[in-house]
Amino acid sequence: MAEASQCGDDQHDWSVWGPTAAGTEALGRICFRCGKFQRSDLADAATNVPGEGIASYRGFVGPQERYDIVSAMTFNLLTTLGLRQHHRVLDIGCGSLRNGRLLVPYLNAGNYVGFEPNRWLVEAGIRHEMGKDLVDIKKPKFVHSTSPTDLDASLRFDYAFAQAIFIHSPLDLVRAWITRAAQVLESNGVLLASFHVGEEDYTGDGWVYPGHVYFRLDTMQREATNAGFRFQTLSWRHPSGLAWAVFSQRDFDTSWFADGEVTWNKKVDIDPSYRSWPVGRPWI
Numbered sequence: 001m002a003e004a005s006q007c008g009d010d011q012h013d014w015s016v017w018g019p020t021a022a023g024t025e026a027l028g029r030i031c032f033r034c035g036k037f038q039r040s041d042l043a044d045a046a047t048n049v050p051g052e053g054i055a056s057y058r059g060f061v062g063p064q065e066r067y068d069i070v071s072a073m074t075f076n077l078l079t080t081l082g083l084r085q086h087h088r089v090l091d092i093g094c095g096s097l098r099n100g101r102l103l104v105p106y107l108n109a110g111n112y113v114g115f116e117p118n119r120w121l122v123e124a125g126i127r128h129e130m131g132k133d134l135v136d137i138k139k140p141k142f143v144h145s146t147s148p149t150d151l152d153a154s155l156r157f158d159y160a161f162a163q164a165i166f167i168h169s170p171l172d173l174v175r176a177w178i179t180r181a182a183q184v185l186e187s188n189g190v191l192l193a194s195f196h197v198g199e200e201d202y203t204g205d206g207w208v209y210p211g212h213v214y215f216r217l218d219t220m221q222r223e224a225t226n227a228g229f230r231f232q233t234l235s236w237r238h239p240s241g242l243a244w245a246v247f248s249q250r251d252f253d254t255s256w257f258a259d260g261e262v263t264w265n266k267k268v269d270i271d272p273s274y275r276s277w278p279v280g281r282p283w284i
């Protein structure tokens with residue numbers, strides 16, 4: 001991460017002002033280059049100067065006190081849904097490697113691709129969460145862009161996930177990511193996405209950060225169907241109250257969680273490759 005001192009007052013690369021949280025009028029923005037943030041509700045009334053601080057590489061992607069919980073949630077979901085070491089994974093908006101720091105050691109070398117516009121976040125994640133040795137051993141790849149079309153369409157993945165990406169995305173970006181995922185996933189592949197379910201669709205333009213946006217469940221389902229995916233919500237708790245959904249390609253097996261309940265035990269029972277004891281012999 002660039003140090004704050006590297007950005008002079010007129011050199012910041014500011015995000016647009018966006019709502020900071022549901023139910024508050026406060027606006028916030030962040031410098032993508034140095035991590036400095038400003039919040040309108042912390043403004044000094046006399047000078048009207050926004051309150052500001054330096055966002056850490058952890059704080060930039062969500063509440064710092066639950067950085068570990070989000071890592072665990074995502075890794076456990078992916079592995080419960082069948083992620084194995086030989087699979088190839090696309091981490092859409094990988095941020096500071098909150099999820100990558102568990103996935104990269106787990107996967108075989110070369111099988112992790114992180115897509116992230118903010119290069120400094122990935123660099124900070126490597127420096128503080130992963131280490132250069134692991135990068136040398138497991139050879140994760142990174143793509144730095146905002147546009148899904150910059151992800152090489154000839155790449156092939158078994159799993160893709162977008163954790164806390166569609167809560168900041170306008171509908172055209174959601175659609176672009178779902179479309180790209182459908183193009184790069186194998187016929188037995190799957191996209192997992194977390195998002196906010198609301199009664200109305202967000203209709204604005206552009207990336208909203210650090211504020212959140214909401215979409216109707218019908219809208220997500222329609223976008224999935226239009227891209228050729230099947231769609232299934234999951235009862236997999238998210239610490240920030242987001243919903244999780246599976247966008248599955250034709251041959252990905254969803255039969256064992258038609259009710260949305262995914263558990264490790266169900267997966268082991270349904271998949272003989274997950275166990276050594278014979279079919280039909282009950283576990284203790």
Ligand SMILES: C[S@@+](CC[C@H](N)C(=O)[O-])C[C@H]1O[C@@H](n2cnc3c(N)ncnc32)[C@H](O)[C@@H]1O
Nearest residue numbers: 061092093094095098099117118146147163164
């Ligand atoms: C809330 S953070 C989530 C990061 C990560 N998925 C996680 O769970 O830790 C959102 C991330 O999306 C990235 N982002 C911004 N624009 C994006 C785009 N057009 N496509 C994908 N990711 C984007 C941000 O830089 C940020 O790292």
